[in-house]
Amino acid sequence: MGKVLRYNYRLNPTPEQVAKLIEFGSYARGIWNLLLSENERRYQYDKTFLSYNDMATLLKEIKVFEEFAWVKSFDSAAAQQVARDLETALKNAVSKERLQRFPKHKASYKKKKLHDDSFRAVNNSNCIRVEKGTISIPKIGKVPIVLHRKLASGIKTVTFQYRHGKWECSIVQEVKCKTARQVLQSITGFDINSKLSVVGSNGFEAPNPKFLKQSKQKLTHLQRQLARRKKGSNRWRITKERINKLHGKISRQRLDFAHKTSHQIANESDILVFENLNVKGMQKFNGSMVADNVMGLITQLVKYKAELEGKLYHEIGRFVKSTGICTDCGQHHALTLNKRNFTCSTCATYQSRDLSAAISIARTGEIDLIAAGIVARVTPTSQQKSAIKTKVFVLSKLGDGAEKKEAA
Ligand SMILES: [Zn+2]
Structure with missing residues (x-):
């Protein structure tokens, strides 16, 4: 039996890395809003949603258009994660057991005057590593991290976000429980x-x-x-x-x-x-x-x-x-x-x-x-x-x- 652990760690990014983190956060927001619009359109049309696979395909297809060239600059696993999160949110919104609201569009920086976008990187084939006081983020590089607590085991996903005036990441790991005491x-x-x-x-x-x-x-x-x-x-x-x-x-x-x-x-x-x-x-x-x-x-x-x-x-x-x-x-x-x-x-x-x-x-x-x-x-x-x-x-x-x- 395993348990999912989530711990937050403080990051100390360089100014260049901060720029990248903000950029990636805005990409994640852009993809969320784009896919959500598509789903809203589809829902009005026949009361169904795009599946995760549909959304992933859509992301691949739009890359070739110049106006969506920015999708290429984003980490593709993180982009797919946005589609996964949206799929879950949409399912929860229409499920009878969970009284959750329909997902909303995320507001731009212009509107909210705050950089609080986040994005979630996925540890595919060990691309996220924590070593020598840094965490390596796909397409961003090694960002200094404050490891106030040891990592218990393998990293599954990492969410990067700017919260309360500081950069931090939330690392999700999976650990095994000890067998029940007899x-x-x-x-x-x-x-x-x-x-x-x-x-x-x-x-x-x-x-x-x-x-x-x-x-x-x-x-x-x-x-x-x-x-x-x-x-x-x-x-x-x-x-x-x-x-x-x-x-x-x-x-x-x-x-x-x-x-x-x-x-x-x-x-x-x-x-x-x-x-x-x-x-x-x-x-x-x-x-x-x-x-x-x-x-x-x-x-x-x-x-x-x-x-x-x-x-x-x-x-x-x-x-x-x-x-x-x-x-x-x-x-x-x-x-x-x-x-x-x-x-x-x-x-x-x-x-x-x-x-x-x-x-x-x-x-x-x-x-x-x-x-x-x-x-x-x-x-x-x-x-x-x-x-x-x-x-x-x-x-x-x-x-x-x-x-x-x-x-x-
Ligand atoms: Zn008594």
Whole structure:
């Protein structure tokens, strides 16, 4: 079973390379718009679209005309990738399962005053190589790259784009997952509280991302400022630039926080249990925080990291109550949002709201997994007994998700 990894890397292109990157981005946009127009025409005529092969042929044919000579200057694999992306977008737009909009034409630099076109190069016969601090791009050459993280394995595609005032590339690689562990040593439940910190049933605690809120306030301020400026004016440009930079900072902070936190969480245990955030979000978080949804990103990453390591990630059912349940006797209590601790009305145990929620999430998760026949609880052997609280599980079958993925 393989997984697709996507990582962003910063580029430090020379001025000549920048010119090339911008040029290639505009070619990709030009091809997108051209093929989209053709498809719109065709759709009006008989409600069908051009297939990928039709589009690829069309690209070959127009090259001979002088007005389309620029197509020849572009990397042909990247041009074909535009056709593939468009084919997917068109299919999604008419598919009933996915409510996506019809693809749009991409605006020119003249209109949007920003260079944000991107293009995707395909690693055919190893034409994209990362070596000696550079990445080789077909028809552009070796562009200096900041490898803050090692490449895991073979590169599939690379998207080049100018974002938040900097050039970067997004490298898609395919990696193999470790085979699922047969014996799982521990189970931990995690509660995400209204202050957006993560608390584990084993006492684990991750801080909440305060910096996001601060950056958000700054952003709102700048956006108001931008609305007052005349579009395209010098002052508009300056504010736009600052907003772009801030967006870049927020997305870096967000990703960095999510990666670090999910890494810590995934290391905590062999079985990781979370609540379903869709429901939780409605119950607890206020609007702006949900929009940011850094917690959703964290759970996604935990799932993904757990699966890479052959561990088990589980989300408990939608409407299972977890807050305010006594860890000793199971008595339910209705707690108001700001009540961080409570004393059980039946057995008088004093406990922390978050920790008791995490414990009840772990318990529900354990019951779920055993009931579904995914794991079986076993008695620890004498060696393992030394750690009293360790629970040991044996994997009896893979979860539905894993089976489906294997079949695909
Ligand atoms: Zn109690």
